[in-house]
Amino acid sequence: MREKFTTLTSSVVPIKIENIDTDQIIPARFLKATTREGFGDNLFRDWRYDKEGNKRADFVMNSATYGGEILVAGKNFGCGSSREHAAWAIAGAGFRAVVSSFFADIFRNNALNNGLLPVTVSEEMLAEIFSTVESDPKAELKIDLEAQSIEIVGTTHKESFEISQYKKECLKNGYDDVDYLVSIRNEVEQFENK
Amino acid sequence: MNTLFDKIWDAHTVKTIDGGSCVLYIDRQYIHEVTSPQAFAGLKMRGIEVFRPDQVTASPDHNIPTKNQHLPIADKESAAQVATLEQNCQANGITIFPIGSPRNGIIHVIGPQTGLTQPGMTIVCGDSHTSTHGALGCVAFGIGTSEVEMALASQCILQSKPKSMRINVEGKLKEGVTSKDIILYIISQLGTGGGTGHFVEFAGSAIRSLSMEARMTICNMSIEMGARGGMIAPDQTTFDYLKGREFAPQGKEWNKAIERWSKLYSEPDAIFDREVTFRAEDIEPMITYGTNPGMGIAITGSIPTSDGMDQTSKASFAKALGYMGFAEGDKMLGKKIDYVFVGSCTNGRIEDLRAFTHFVKGRKKADNVTAWIVPGSKEVERMAIEEGLKDILAEAGFELREPGCSACLAMNEDKIPAGKYCVATSNRNFEGRQGPESRTLLAGPLVAAAAAVTGVITDPRELM
Numbered sequence: 320m321r322e323k324f325t326t327l328t329s330s331v332v333p334i335k336i337e338n339i340d341t342d343q344i345i346p347a348r349f350l351k352a353t354t355r356e357g358f359g360d361n362l363f364r365d366w367r368y369d370k371e372g373n374k375r376a377d378f379v380m381n382s383a384t385y386g387g388e389i390l391v392a393g394k395n396f397g398c399g400s401s402r403e404h405a406a407w408a409i410a411g412a413g414f415r416a417v418v419s420s421f422f423a424d425i426f427r428n429n430a431l432n433n434g435l436l437p438v439t440v441s442e443e444m445l446a447e448i449f450s451t452v453e454s455d456p457k458a459e460l461k462i463d464l465e466a467q468s469i470e471i472v473g474t475t476h477k478e479s480f481e482i483s484q485y486k487k488e489c490l491k492n493g494y495d496d497v498d499y500l501v502s503i504r505n506e507v508e509q510f511e512n513k
Numbered sequence: 514m515n516t517l518f519d520k521i522w523d524a525h526t527v528k529t530i531d532g533g534s535c536v537l538y539i540d541r542q543y544i545h546e547v548t549s550p551q552a553f554a555g556l557k558m559r560g561i562e563v564f565r566p567d568q569v570t571a572s573p574d575h576n577i578p579t580k581n582q583h584l585p586i587a588d589k590e591s592a593a594q595v596a597t598l599e600q601n602c603q604a605n606g607i608t609i610f611p612i613g614s615p616r617n618g619i620i621h622v623i624g625p626q627t628g629l630t631q632p633g634m635t636i637v638c639g640d641s642h643t644s645t646h647g648a649l650g651c652v653a654f655g656i657g658t659s660e661v662e663m664a665l666a667s668q669c670i671l672q673s674k675p676k677s678m679r680i681n682v683e684g685k686l687k688e689g690v691t692s693k694d695i696i697l698y699i700i701s702q703l704g705t706g707g708g709t710g711h712f713v714e715f716a717g718s719a720i721r722s723l724s725m726e727a728r729m730t731i732c733n734m735s736i737e738m739g740a741r742g743g744m745i746a747p748d749q750t751t752f753d754y755l756k757g758r759e760f761a762p763q764g765k766e767w768n769k770a771i772e773r774w775s776k777l778y779s780e781p782d783a784i785f786d787r788e789v790t791f792r793a794e795d796i797e798p799m800i801t802y803g804t805n806p807g808m809g810i811a812i813t814g815s816i817p818t819s820d821g822m823d824q825t826s827k828a829s830f831a832k833a834l835g836y837m838g839f840a841e842g843d844k845m846l847g848k849k850i851d852y853v854f855v856g857s858c859t860n861g862r863i864e865d866l867r868a869f870t871h872f873v874k875g876r877k878k879a880d881n882v883t884a885w886i887v888p889g890s891k892e893v894e895r896m897a898i899e900e901g902l903k904d905i906l907a908e909a910g911f912e913l914r915e916p917g918c919s920a921c922l923a924m925n926e927d928k929i930p931a932g933k934y935c936v937a938t939s940n941r942n943f944e945g946r947q948g949p950e951s952r953t954l955l956a957g958p959l960v961a962a963a964a965a966v967t968g969v970i971t972d973p974r975e976l977m
Contacts (some may be wrong), residue, residue: 335825335828336825336828336829336832337825337826337829338705338706338805338807338829340805340941340943342922342941342943342944342945342946343943343944343945346945346949347575347922347923347924347946348923348924350547350575350924351547351576351588351590351591351593351594351924352590353550353551353554353593353594353597354550354551354554355551365944365945365949365950370931370949370950393825393829394706395705395706395709395739398705398706398739398805399641399736399737399941399943400640400641400922400941401548401639401640401641401643401655401656401657402547402548402657403548403551403639403657403658403659404658406657421706421709423706423709423739424675424709424710424739424741425641425655425656425657425736428656428657428660428672429657429658429659432657432659432660433659446825449825483531483532483533483534483673484531484532485530485531485532485534485671486532486534488531495659496659496660496663496670496671497555497559497659497662497663497666497667499671500536500663500666500667500669500670500671501559501561501666501667503527503528503536503667504564504667506527506528506536507527507536507538507564507667507668507669510527510538511538511668
């Protein structure tokens, strides 16, 4: 069973780029492992490191200014390949939530299946978060899963977000879908015989 | 009232649970070496066996070399991943088409080719291009590894039902325009997130007029506009394509199947959450200039300017052009290229190889171009040899390689070097997709052929 998700208050790592695809999150050449571990080291590999493996100073994850358990990114985050390795890499690098104004479908499911919470906010809220952390890199977001709310701590900027009730229960309790589906195998069998 | 999508989805819903999540029954699951090992490991950890191994088919494709497939795979990690797939299939009684065997190939090429993919089915695979199979009138979509594990464990996955969307392409296509151009055009109009949350049905007279394989190219790239999947109602073209294929129904079963499949269409009064119509005559041969598949233009066009974009979009646009080494307003025609890649689940089928080969016949590969022609399957390779395509290609200076995903995502040795330009018939032009710092220009097989023989971006119609 994985860690349960209740509330999360943290500073953020902002990446102000739209359409970040899963090839950027974890390039294909790092998909050769047969376990789920170790992908965090190669998160945003080609933005984070140069060809020689040195850290690129201009990438936000390498800056001493920004840090935290929440990743904030431009719209259409996670488009492209279905590779769940993208969610494993983000979670493996220590993030517990990703905030964007729009997520690709498969990435959203993959994140939820790994206890990584995708939080969809309005364009206005996203712009507000970016500008707040630009002027104060230590600014924090508070995400409350039960209340389905997200706020910029110490401000009046607060929004609610959508999540399926089933997925919410899974996250709160650390369950996953396989447990559930195996428990209804007899119903599946009846369906097959219809 | 029902759409084609509704008919299939609803018939496969075992039940609906809290908040609208559907337990969706899966008729067929395809697996490959990259996204399945962790799913099998998960099952093992839980101590459960594969529920319906007969409904699962495996083919290694992503990692495999496209030369000397009779030799052991040199890359140790790739070899280990392929070996893990073989062991997992053997341990669980799953059919696998191993490297070099007559049925091996890119999973999305061999599904339809062997007749395993059939109208009315639900199909999943841990690969976003699973939408390819929708061309035969099924609900097929890509899933993550956790969902691969779900399907192996229960032959079901939990999904909320996507919204419905219909994209009509009406009218007659211009000469020199392929189905790749249609889908690149659609994505350029709707954007990479334009279909997100929706399952798309492609319809209209231009779509109807396409061959089965051309339809696959369209559905294949549904994901590149964010759609959950794409599909086309089965018709006589579909039935003619499937008839006699190895795993297609035979004899009396075939007649019963046709009866069933003939009911698979959207009712005339079906209501879609979204509907868009394009005119076929507006579509020109297309090429991409940026770092996502939505950044495409007519080959005769110029790269757009960022005027009117908001600040974040402007920055993303500038980053993309900077990566590609292009400037706003640039003409695409005449730009020098270094590589041509023909292949992938998008355009690696026999019709694609025929189109490319007929174009280069009697011409010569440009000296500045390195070309990789990679069939989508062993069967496509066999046909290409039998039809004489391989010889014609050789005559023109092109080598036919062995099948696999190859330079589409460069998990094997087929990597485009840093800074080089590649005209590719594959599906993604993301940064580094074809190798670190590689620059991809997506196009159809005719545009690829014109570039291959001239060494620069060329309108294929000029040479036809």
